[in-house]
Structures are given as C-alpha cells and as structure tokens.
Amino acid sequence: PLDNPKTINLGKMLFEDAQLSKNNTMSCLSCHNPNLGFTDGLPKSASNKKGFFTARNSPTVINAGYATRYFWDMREFNLEKQVTHVIDDNLEFNTSFDTIIRKLNKNSNYQKLFKAAYGGIVKNDINERSISNAIAAYVNSLKSFNSQFDKYVRNEINEYPESAKRGFNLFMGKGACGSCHFAPIFNGSVPPFYVESESEVLGVIQGFDSINPKLDEDLGRMKNGLKADNYPFFKNSFKTVSIRNIELTAPYMHNGSFLSLEEVLEFYNLGGGAGMGLPVENQTLSSAPLNLSKQEIKDIIAFMESLTDIERFTTLMN
Structure with missing residues (x-):
C-alpha cells in the first residue's frame, strides 16, 4: 500500500x-x-x-x-x-x-x-x-486540499475574494474550463468515478505569438509507444493536468511556451491553435472565441490563484 x-x-x-x-x-x-x-x-x-x-x-x-x-x-x-x-x-x-x-x-x-x-x-x-x-x-x-478555496467551500473561513467567486463561475460557465479540468482536483480525471484520465488536443503553439503562430511539433500521446494510443485523433494530444497550485508552476503547457497565466487564458480565449487559424487536426478544444473580457480573465486567474495551498507548501519546505 x-x-x-x-x-x-x-x-x-x-x-x-x-x-x-x-x-x-x-x-x-x-x-x-x-x-x-x-x-x-x-x-x-x-x-x-x-x-x-x-x-x-x-x-x-x-x-x-x-x-x-x-x-x-x-x-x-x-x-x-x-x-x-x-x-x-x-x-x-x-x-x-x-x-x-x-x-x-x-x-x-x-x-x-x-x-x-x-x-x-x-x-x-x-x-x-x-x-x-x-x-x-x-x-x-503530496496532497493539496487546504487552499483558500478549499477552506471557503468547507465553511472554515467566511472571507473569499469577490473576484475569485466571479472567476469560479466563469471557470465553470462561460470559460468552459471545468469541462476538461474537473472539480475537485481540477485535472482530467473524469467524474463520477475518476478512474479515467483525459488528454486534449489544444493546438499548443511554440511561444506565445498570436500574430504569426507556429504549431508545436510534439506528437504527444499518439507517439507514446502504446499501440492503443497510436491513432490520429491522439496526435498532439496531451494530458490534462491539475490547475491546483498553478500560481507556483510557471511556465505552462507541455512545452513551457506560456510564461504567464494571462498568456494561457488568452490562448484559450482565442480558441487554441485552430482558433488562431492553424490547421490543427482533431482539436478537442472549441475553436470558437470565448469572448472573455480583460476583467473576466483577471477574475478566472484570481480563482485559480485561490487554489494555492501555501500552508501545505510551507510544511513541505520545512
């Protein structure tokens, strides 16, 4: 065990x-x-x-x-x-x-x-x-469930930023983030049984360049050496990782192309690689723009930052 x-x-x-x-x-x-x-x-x-x-x-x-x-x-x-x-x-x-x-x-x-x-x-x-x-x-x-968000939803604290509340609703609603990053881990473990981990084709680019984007060439899951995954629909497909403690884990994506959460949100806001006009095969992320405002992006980031388990990390560092 x-x-x-x-x-x-x-x-x-x-x-x-x-x-x-x-x-x-x-x-x-x-x-x-x-x-x-x-x-x-x-x-x-x-x-x-x-x-x-x-x-x-x-x-x-x-x-x-x-x-x-x-x-x-x-x-x-x-x-x-x-x-x-x-x-x-x-x-x-x-x-x-x-x-x-x-x-x-x-x-x-x-x-x-x-x-x-x-x-x-x-x-x-x-x-x-x-x-x-x-x-x-x-x-x-190494488990992290003592963030400001966790304490608030467990009724252990009364104060929680209004921006983070708006961000949670946007994360689960207009932003559609919660359709791949499933609560409560906010990763790709699929409810209700959480025994299957998902990957997604996002059309991740090389560096954050929305004017002249270039598709990352890493084939991902399709070429992981497993016969069961060697199919075209897994081309450029990568594991959906948890956003818990994401405030601490920059840079982002499998290739580390995005240096900030603002860049990550803007990438999704544009509809990923396909939304930027790249020929992404089988993109599982909708290419339709999310039309998130700058304030809405700030609110989603406020929610994600409220998932940082500072006390837990302090314990680990000590």
Missing part, C-alpha cells in the same frame, strides 16, 4: 537523494522543487548534460495520485512504474536499478529503513519494487 508512513518517509529520502542518478548529480528534486510547486520553473527541464534539455516541461507531482495516467503523453499507468522511465532515460538519471541497489546497500541507514519497511517480503529488502514503491508512496502523499 502507498499509505504506510515508513515507506513514505523512506520515499522522501530517495526523492531527495542524488545517488539515484548515474553521476550522483540529479535527484527527483532537480525537476520537482517544493519551492516551485514541485516543478522546476523552466520551459523544458534541464538534463544531466550541460546545455541540454529534456523534451517537455516538468509537471507538478502534487496530487499525482489522483490520476490514472502519467507523463504528458500518458505513457504510463502506474506511479511505481513511472519511476522506471526516469531512471532509464539517458537525459535524466541514466542508470539502472542494479546500480542504484548496489549504492544503497552500502549505506547502513538505508539498509535499516528498507528492512523496517519491506523486511520479510523477499530475500533482498532493497530491490527494484521496494525502491519504486517507496518513491511512489511519497509522491502519493
């Missing part, structure tokens, strides 16, 4: 330990910094090679347990197995579980902690599954 305190604490140590990478230079924190909402603040994440970057933006791992598909292209179905992709990737940890196991076995504290958490299950307590399970348990523990 992913709710064992012993495995969660062990997973936190592993999450922060650079020994998991080939040259002991990268840890999970390299791309998932608590100070930045467990992202890295870069358009595309830095790799283990100086001057080189990975293919995509680093998404937050907060509330990752409330999804059923992982990575922007949705190539993995399991939090534990997600760890393997990072360890194997030649731009990320670029190593193997066998190498990591040898390193951890040299540390008496790790031996003690793995035995306490996984002793008696198999012969060797430090193994591929126990490492992956511990990291997954820690990631699964």
